Amino acid sequence: MVKRLLEGPWAHIKERFPDRQIYHRTEGQVRYFAVTTEMQLTAIAGVCVLAVWLAITSVNMLLVDTEKNQMRAELAAIAERHREELEEARASEAAALAYVESRTSAFDRTAGEFQLRHDTLRRLLDFADDLGVGDTDQSPSMEDGRILMAANPADPDPRASLYDPAAASVSDDLAEDRVQGLLADQEAALAEAEDSAERRLENLRAVLRLTGMRVEEAEEAGPLDAEGGTGGPLIELDAAPMFTEALDLEDPFNARVARIASRLVEAERLEMLLTAAPLAVPVDGPYRRTSPYGRRIDPFTRRLAFHAGSDFAAYRNAPIIAPAPGRVVYAGWRAGYGRTVEIDHGYGYRTRFGHLHSIDVRRGDAVDTGQRLGGMGSTGRSTATHLHYEVWFRGAHVDPEDYIRAGRYVH
Numbered sequence: 001m002v003k004r005l006l007e008g009p010w011a012h013i014k015e016r017f018p019d020r021q022i023y024h025r026t027e028g029q030v031r032y033f034a035v036t037t038e039m040q041l042t043a044i045a046g047v048c049v050l051a052v053w054l055a056i057t058s059v060n061m062l063l064v065d066t067e068k069n070q071m072r073a074e075l076a077a078i079a080e081r082h083r084e085e086l087e088e089a090r091a092s093e094a095a096a097l098a099y100v101e102s103r104t105s106a107f108d109r110t111a112g113e114f115q116l117r118h119d120t121l122r123r124l125l126d127f128a129d130d131l132g133v134g135d136t137d138q139s140p141s142m143e144d145g146r147i148l149m150a151a152n153p154a155d156p157d158p159r160a161s162l163y164d165p166a167a168a169s170v171s172d173d174l175a176e177d178r179v180q181g182l183l184a185d186q187e188a189a190l191a192e193a194e195d196s197a198e199r200r201l202e203n204l205r206a207v208l209r210l211t212g213m214r215v216e217e218a219e220e221a222g223p224l225d226a227e228g229g230t231g232g233p234l235i236e237l238d239a240a241p242m243f244t245e246a247l248d249l250e251d252p253f254n255a256r257v258a259r260i261a262s263r264l265v266e267a268e269r270l271e272m273l274l275t276a277a278p279l280a281v282p283v284d285g286p287y288r289r290t291s292p293y294g295r296r297i298d299p300f301t302r303r304l305a306f307h308a309g310s311d312f313a314a315y316r317n318a319p320i321i322a323p324a325p326g327r328v329v330y331a332g333w334r335a336g337y338g339r340t341v342e343i344d345h346g347y348g349y350r351t352r353f354g355h356l357h358s359i360d361v362r363r364g365d366a367v368d369t370g371q372r373l374g375g376m377g378s379t380g381r382s383t384a385t386h387l388h389y390e391v392w393f394r395g396a397h398v399d400p401e402d403y404i405r406a407g408r409y410v411h
Contacts, residue, residue, distance in 0.1 A: 013037060017044075117253055121186055124193060124257050190256060197263040203409075204270040210406035211277060212398070215270070223276065223346040276347045278323035278400070279407025280369055282389050283376070287314040290386055293399040299383050308397045309352070309390035310404075316385050317357050317375030322367040323407070324349070331363050337388065338380025341373045354388035355380050 017040040023032040208215060281287075291311035298305040322343060329350070330342035337354030341361060344350050357377025361367060378385045391400040 013041070017041065117183075117186055121189060121257070124190075124261060190253075190260070194256070194260050194263075197260055197267060201263050201267040201270070204267055204274060207274055207279075207406045207409060208270060210409075211279070211403050213273065213277060213393075215273060223272065273347055274410065276324055276326075276345045276349060277403060277406075278345060278349060278351045278391050279403050279410050280321070280323035281312075281404055281407070282320055282323050282351070282353060283312045283314055283387060284319040284321045284370070284372070285314060287312045287318070289313075293401060300381070309354075309388050310400045311386045311388055312376075313384070313386040314376055316377065318387075320353055320356060320373045320376055320387055322369055322371045322373055323351060323403075325368050326351075326366075328361045328363050328365045328367060328373075331359050331361055331365075334380070336381045338382060339374070339377065340380075343367060343373075348394040350392040352388075352390040352392065354390075355382045355386060357385075 014037050017037045019037055020035040020040075021032045022035060023030055025031070289310065290313045291307055293307060293310050295304060296307045297303065320341075324343075324345045326343040326345035326349075328341060329344045330340060332340065334340040334354070337352070339354075339356040339359055341353045341356065341359055342350060343353075353373060355377055356374040356379065359374040361371075361373050367373065376385055376387050382388075389400055391398050391403055
């Protein structure tokens with residue numbers, strides 16, 4: 001059955017590929033090769049197989065090349081991505097190094113500035129300590145500033161500190177916060193020094209307003225060149241230039257330090273003036289006022305006359321004391337004054353004590369505030385036991401009551 005089915009196609013194949021002979025003549029001999037249909041089919045099949053194999057191989061090679069190209073592209077993309085990442089990493093590293101260097105430079109700069117501020121502040125506080133700022137025994141307290149209102153109603157309220165402790169609270173975890181905390185502490189110390197210097201200066205100015213002292217004329221006269229032993233710590237009042245010449249005043253902190261130093265110097269200068277001014281009561285013990293400074297009816301002539309001092313009455317030989325430190329320039333009898341003592345206090349100030357019963361000092365003696373000069377009496381042109389007390393400034397007598405009233409806030 002199968003054979004019958006295959007006879008038709010095989011006959012057709014035989015017609016297409018009949019048996020063939022190939023003749024070959026060599027040296028007179030003829031030879032042939034028979035190429036049968038089966039051999040032709042086998043050759044064709046071999047060629048087809050070879051062609052298919054070549055096609056498959058070519059396709060495989062094309063596919064392999066495509067895969068290789070894809071792999072190469074992927075590898076190139078990966079390499080490019082890695083290169084970009086490496087460049088980004090290097091850029092980040094360079095940026096980090098630059099940031100660290102800038103932060104280090106900024107920290108070094110901040111540390112140097114902080115050290116400079118610290119040294120400047122320490123010098124200012126040492127200078128203030130040498131001048132006795134904040135020592136109420138050396139600086140008039142004015143009873144918590146009430147004298148400022150009494151002396152000048154237009155004066156403002158006492159200045160408040162510029163430092164707010166609540167605003168200066170920082171975390172101790174960060175170095176920058178700790179530096180800021182130290183800077184805030186410096187600002188607090190500076191504000192405290194500024195407030196103390198300002199209060200001291202305002203108090204001294206208030207006392208000067210009460211005395212009516214002409215500061216420029218007093219400074220022109222200069223301090224007393226007393227003979228005898230002197231001493232004490234050196235406080236140069238020209239120390240303020242070290243805060244102005246050595247500092248960059250364009251910086252607000254340095255300008256503030258220089259301003260405070262100038263105020264400290266001015267306060268010390270005014271306190272030296274007040275120390276030399278006769279602010280104390282010249283009688284040690286109970287007394288009463290019997291005649292003020294100015295116009296009055298003369299007790300002898302009963303006519304209008306000018307009284308150049310103030311009269312203090314007490315018991316006979318009551319202690320008469322020096323109202324300020326100075327040097328005795330006269331001790332003896334003087335017409336109209338009786339037994340008289342005169343003291344030069346420097347800065348143009350002199351005090352005169354008349355009608356004394358006794359004199360306990362001699363000319364040239366250096367006296368301190370409160371030192372006994374003699375006893376109250378009634379010598380000279382006097383009606384009864386009393387002290388005639390005069391205050392002179394640069395050759396002109398002034399009202400002693402102005403100085404005694406100011407001295408209530410000092411002594």
